[in-house]
Amino acid sequence: MDLQHGCRTEYGPLELRIETTDQLNGFTVFVEDPRRVPACVHEKVVQSTLESAKDYLVLQAGEYLGSHQEAAQHNADWRCS
Numbered sequence: 001m002d003l004q005h006g007c008r009t010e011y012g013p014l015e016l017r018i019e020t021t022d023q024l025n026g027f028t029v030f031v032e033d034p035r036r037v038p039a040c041v042h043e044k045v046v047q048s049t050l051e052s053a054k055d056y057l058v059l060q061a062g063e064y065l066g067s068h069q070e071a072a073q074h075n076a077d078w079r080c081s
Contacts, residue, residue: 007054007080012065016057016076019047027053031061054078 006019006027017030027050031042040058046053054076062072 005081007050007078009076009078011058011061011076012071012074014061014065015039016061018050018053018057018080023047025049028058029053029057031057031064033064050080 004016004020008015008017010016013033013035015030015032015034017032019028020026020032021028025047027048028043028045029054030040030041033041041077046056058076061074063066065072
């Protein structure tokens with residue numbers, strides 16, 4: 001898959017995003033909680049495959065929800081362009 005813009009999914013109440021960087025296999029990943037201000041609760045630049053970046057974000061989102069005593073098992077239906 002030739003990713004030009006990035007990927008996005010809803011994970012329970014959270015929004016997960018992946019944006020491409022200029023680096024080979026580089027992505028900026030975000031966990032956002034739209035119920036909070038500011039909404040971004042996790043942001044990191046990672047060097048990985050796209051699938052690994054997706055897995056990493058789901059793990060981070062699950063940990064975030066768990067730390068707030070919220071259900072952390074949701075489906076991630078990624079949309080990429």
